[in-house]
Amino acid sequence: MWSKRKSVDYSLQRRRTLAELQGALRTMVSHDALDADPMLIRAALHHGELSEIRCPVNNCRQLLRLNYTFGDQLGQYSGRIKSDEELEQMENEYGEFTVYVVEVCSECGWNHVIESYLLGDGTVRKPPKRASTVEDIYG
Numbered sequence: 497m498w499s500k501r502k503s504v505d506y507s508l509q510r511r512r513t514l515a516e517l518q519g520a521l522r523t524m525v526s527h528d529a530l531d532a533d534p535m536l537i538r539a540a541l542h543h544g545e546l547s548e549i550r551c552p553v554n555n556c557r558q559l560l561r562l563n564y565t566f567g568d569q570l571g572q573y574s575g576r577i578k579s580d581e582e583l584e585q586m587e588n589e590y591g592e593f594t595v596y597v598v599e600v601c602s603e604c605g606w607n608h609v610i611e612s613y614l615l616g617d618g619t620v621r622k623p624p625k626r627a628s629t630v631e632d633i634y635g
C-alpha cells in the first residue's frame with residue numbers, strides 16, 4: 497500500500513511470547529496465551545484472511561489475519577475490521593489511521609498482534625457524519 501508508514505513489526509515479541517509459552521507448556525500446561533476471546537475467533541472466521549504461514553504453536557493450518565483500523569478521522573467506524581482491499585481504498589479516503597494486524601488461530605486459539613502501521617494520504621479530514629445505527633433506533 498502506497499501510504500504505509502511508521503510500521504512496527506512485532507514478530508520479535510511474538511517469538512518471545514512463543515518461547516515463554518513453550519516454556520510454560522513444558523513445566524505446566526498453561527493456556528493463557530491461547531485464550532482467544534470467542535468474539536475474536538468468530539471475527540477471524542468471518543473476516544480473517546488466511547495467512548501464508550502456519551500457526552506457530554501447533555502448526556495448525558487455520559491461521560487467520562485480521563486488520564483492525566483505528567483513528568479519529570474514522571469517527572464511529574474506528575475499531576472496525578477491514579480487508580486488505582478495503583484498506584487500499586481507505587488510504588485514499590482518509591488522512592491518517594492506524595492498522596493493527598492480529599494473527600488468530602481458529603484451531604488452538606493462539607492470537608497475537610503482529611504488526612501495526614499508519615495509512616492515509618496525510619490530508620486532515622473531519623470524521624464522517626455520524627450515521628444512526630441499529631442501537632440508536634432500537635435502543
Ligand SMILES: [Zn+2]
Nearest residue numbers: 551556601604
Ligand atoms: Zn494453532
